[in-house]
Amino acid sequence: MSVGVLCIHGFSGGPYEVEPFTTYLRTHTNWLIEEPTLSGHGDELQMRGFTAKHWLMDAELAFRALAKKVDEVIVVGFSMGGIIALYLAKRYKVKKLVLLSAAAKYVSPKQLVEDFKMLATEAYHRNLSNNELFLRYQHKFNNVPLSSTIEFMKLVRMVEPYYKDIKIPVYIVQGKLDGIVPYHTAQFLYDELASNEKTLYFSDKGKHHICYDEDCSEWFFYVLSFLKSL
Template structure:
């Protein structure tokens, strides 16, 4: 039996990885775990949450899969990619997939381009329809500063462990990502200790890589990577 743990990002929820999960469910008979990290989701509040709680929650989900599955894969998006890397360094994980994983945060050049696009929509009266602007707005206005500091502490805590990851790893990064810059994927590729690792770029993708126009091609790569012997 194969189990697959899929971890969403900071301030996000399972919807961030759901398109990929549905794609894999349609083509496999695997067991999937797609948890909502503490303080996240529609009704969650990040106030007072420590980064250890995010890691511990993911750990417990992984342990549950390990108990019933012979093979376990872990997929992580953004902050979830860093948590996934930690799990691969500490537990028996057979394959690891990192999507827009946040070893570094904010791509100033792309973020400026996204803001300019939002300003153009504002002039044209279409700002409320600009999905990217609405996501940035929610992150800025609804995220406590203390929670952002916890996110940064999580990244700083996990980075020194990346060289311990010996699990075969696929790293996917959007070239138009304004949140996580391409250097994050390059850093992960260079730092992760696994001998078997692959870095792929999705040309037109912004941060939410599982929702980009090229998602089918990405999902196909992920499935091929997980299925290959």
């Protein structure tokens, strides 16, 4: 049976946000992995004029294209991508869901700035991958219009009523040091989802960009085990 994985990045981000995880999946499986870039997103942000509807349609088109090539589709969503993943699970035949730092509650830009400062310090003291992430993060501050943030908030509100209809297996990963999505948001999601098979993994040292954290290899393994039990 052929398996496809659709990985959806976060608000004002790009596929690089989930790249360490998709690299891990490619190394350990023969699954077909797709990482679409939502309209206006990616390395060069051009978000003005794009709405939540555009982002949802991008995800739907990517899902339909992947579903034509494989027997089963798994959806992985990071941050806002986690909310889009839930939207897809409501509308399409998704086998399993993985929600990474899922932005079920939108928080203030002030927390975004705090997280950014923390990331800047880490980039200075630590490795190149964090430096690269820091530079991309820095780029966001000058290139995200307020109208786009409002669209993000609309999307979160629109999908929330769907939670109680989601019944497929789901694995939620959340960092306790996430400065953008408060970690108790993951517990809220876990409680709201109607799935019988659901797992909530808290990373004690995890921040928002959970795929880049020190302990990511640990949860990569757990998530893959969950996904392989098809």
